[in-house]
Amino acid sequence: MACQLPADCLYEIFEYLEESETSLFGCLLVNRSWCVVAVRILWRNIWRFLKYFTIQNQFKNETIILNTLISCLPNESKELLQKIIPTFTSKTPMFNYAGFCRVLSIQDIGRIIDNVLEPSIDSIGSSINSLSIKYRNNLIAREIIKNFLRQISSLRRLNYCVDNYSILNNISFIGTNNCLTNLTELHCSSSIKSDLSQICHNLQSLSIKFKENVSNDLKDLISLQKNLKNLKLFFYGTNDWKDIIPTLTKSTNTLITLHIYSYYCKDLSLSFIASFLNLQEIILGFEGINLEDFKELQNIFFPKLQILRIPYQCFKLEYLINFLKKNGKNLKELHIDGGNKNLNLYIAKFCPNLKKLSIILSNKLILKTIFMSCQYLESIKIWWVGRKSEMKIFKTILKHSPKNFCELKIFNNSQSKLSPKDLKYFFIDWKDRIPFTLIVIKGYYNSLEANRKNMKIIKKYKKLGVIKNFEIKEFYEEEIDIF
Known part of the structure; x- marks a missing residue:
């Protein structure tokens, strides 16, 4: 008789397959025992499979x-x-x-x-x-x-963004088997009309889409939170949202991550961010605007800030440099959506403890300077705008990258000229270092994977353990996941 694993063992194993929808769906077909365990994991968040x-x-x-x-x-x-x-x-x-x-x-x-x-x-x-x-x-x-x-029995995340279904905007949650008592994550619209404030006082993550005026129900909900740690604010066009800031700043001591996204919203003030001095992560994403208001943040010191993502094109370079001068030493991750030679040099100067970095690069000498200054760097994402072969990047990595460096994400804005011979020599020289992760971000042009010989080399050195992981991602997959 074949050995039958107990349900609790299967559950522990299948937990590792949660992000792999294909593997979990396959488990449904093995036998009844596997199906019972797999279906519970799949249906914990059935909505995430819709994107596939x-x-x-x-x-x-x-x-x-x-x-x-x-x-x-x-x-x-x-x-x-x-x-x-x-x-x-x-x-x-x-x-x-x-x-x-x-x-x-x-x-x-x-x-x-x-x-x-x-x-x-x-x-x-x-x-x-x-x-x-x-x-x-x-x-x-x-x-x-x-x-x-x-x-x-217990809901952990609720998506109540019903902009296109406003008729569902007044659902009553009172008397619903107490399933929302321990709700930790809520996504909602600024105009939400709900009695959630009477039930949910333990939210840790809150995401708000601003498309209309802020409702009193939302203000009440925010003001009653005891341990709000993560906040996402997403703005479209012109929004009347300033009246919510006094309510938000009641969470100044608990908030550790703040994400703000805006599309063509010209009347957007950032000065309130200075109230959240315990922030560990700030992500700003803007399109179609130019924010002079960042001037008010350039000299604010955030003693716990470790992760920063910011759109270079929306702020004056001097403001961003001053901010890095104040906060760069503590940063572990820095993602600049844009940039130039001068900014990259200031990153090398003011951010010596970085482990992850994302920049636009057109000069291998700048990359060398970054490697020499940032000795803890483990991962870099490069938007390569050079006309010559990206092999310049690989050679610079071999010669000058810190000992713990092991991951390259690369987006090439021109046709890849990387030859199989160059790629082979890179992995031969890398064999005694930490196994390498290479992630290619595809755009309009053919990347290195378009050459079949390149893929054979990658397959070979992955078997040998020189390559830990190789992925090909579409450009849109690298966009920030807002909701």
Whole structure:
């Protein structure tokens, strides 16, 4: 008889496969024991798999998910919905899928319902004629959400960004089996109308999309938080958001990460950031604006700051240099979305303890200077704008990189000229160092992987253990994950 691992052992093993959707889906098909364990992990956050759907299979997979969600409803809900969506199954599901969830996305529920039911409006029958499409979809969504909240024992993350589904903006969470008592992460809109403030006082992460005025419900929710550590603010165009700053600054002692993103929002003040002196991570992302306001932050010292990502093109160089002069020594990670020769030299001068760095580079001598000054550097992401072969980078890495350096991410804005011969010699010389990680970021031009001989060399030295990891990423995959 074959050895059967106990469920708790399988669970520990499958935990490592959580980020690999293909492997986990394969585990569903092995046997009943494997299926029982794998399905629990998959459904903890079923929404994250939506991003893997291609245009060709999106409708099919979203239909399966919607069918499953409806099949989990209690009989009274099924009877109600059967009158308006008779084409959907009412079979009893194999598992209580809703009870496995630890992440609930109201936004994705609304979007799936819209996507799946919209093409079948004409085929549903005359029973829908007396109902508006919006009312029908809202009714379905509310029944599904109500069932989730009834079945989930403890929710850890809630996505309540319903800009496109404002009809879902006033869901009551009171009396929902206490599943939100220990909620730690919330994504919501600035106009949220909800009684969450009466339940959720232990949020650690809060993400807010500003598209309308700030609601009093959101202000109440923020003011009642006891241990808010992570804050994301996302602005579109012109927003009336300044009145929320007094509420935000009540968390000055607990906040350790702050992310701010803005698209063409010209009236955006950053001076309030100076209140959060315990920040360990600041990420700023802006498009279409030029912020003079950073002048107010250039001389502020953040004693615990270790990670900084900032768009070079939005600030005057002197402000950024002054900021690095004050804070650069403590930085462990620095990501500059832009830059020039002078800025790179100041990075080498003021940021000696960096472990990770992302810059635009066109000169191998600047890279040498950075390596010589930043002796703790382990990883660098280079947006290479040189016309000559990127082998200049590889040779500089061999000769001058610190002993713990082991990772290169490279984006080339021209056709790759890296030869298999040069790549081979690089890995031969690297064999006695820490195994190398190479990540190629693809843009409009062919990168080094376009040459089959290059890929053979990479495969060979990966087997030999010289290469720890090799990845090819599309440019958009390197964009900041906002929500």
